[in-house]
Amino acid sequence: MxxxxxxxxxxxxxxxxxxxxxxxxxxxxxxxxxxxxxxxxxxxxxTGVIEGYGVRINDAKRGLGFKAIVHVQLTRHDPEQLTAFIRAVKHREEVRACHATTGQADYHLHIACADIDAYNRFLEQFLFRIPAVASAQTNVILRSVKG
The missing domain is CATH 1.10.10.10 (Winged helix-like DNA-binding domain superfamily/Winged helix DNA-binding domain)
Structure with a gap:
């Protein structure tokens, strides 16, 4: 097409x-x-214009009331470190989406967790343990207007 x-x-x-x-x-x-x-x-x-079909889930009704966008800066951009970072975030349930972008942050993660304590565990026990991660800045989602 x-x-x-x-x-x-x-x-x-x-x-x-x-x-x-x-x-x-x-x-x-x-x-x-x-x-x-x-x-x-x-x-x-x-032709791949339609990649698939999906379902929208109400996170709050699933017990995932905490949502955030995390702006991640990496320490290194060598292929091995990038592959390890991408592989790690792809397999985490809390990571709903991961986007490589231009600008100050290298990646933007859309996160959904039960609460702030679960998010803190995600940061301390997962994200900050990835060797390529230099820093992460969190923007808490207050409400979704679209999407």
């Missing part, structure tokens, strides 16, 4: 709002036949 046209964009927007929408309802929403809509969705999946 070389380009996303207006109908593909409508399909993507509808699926982002409700990935469980039936193909028949999706087709009606974007003005296509069910078979044509199915082919377009399949093409979007096969």
């Amino acid at each position: 070389s380009q996303i046209d207006e109908i593909d964009d409508q399909i993507l927007q509808a699926l982002q709002k409700d990935s469980r929408i039936s193909n028949a309802d999706l087709a009606e929403k974007v003005g296509l036949s069910a078979s044509s809509c199915w082919r377009r969705v399949r093409a979007l999946e096969e």
Whole structure:
């Protein structure tokens, strides 16, 4: 798929709002036949535009009431240290997302924990024990507006 046209964009927007929408309802929403809509969705999946489908979870109802964005600066950027850091954060349940960015911090982690004590354990027993981590600055999430 070389380009996303207006109908593909409508399909993507509808699926982002409700990935469980039936193909028949999706087709009606974007003005296509069910078979044509199915082919377009399949093409979007096969070309990697649609990477997967997911579910949104209410963290507070799961007992994860503490959320933060952690800005991590690394001491070293050699490939071995970077690989070790990335491997470590990928396997931690508290880390919901990890982004390498430009700017003052090298990585930004989205964290969800039960409470401040659990977050402190995450820092002391995990993050600060990774050799490449020089420092971490925390911004506590007060409320989410979108996402």
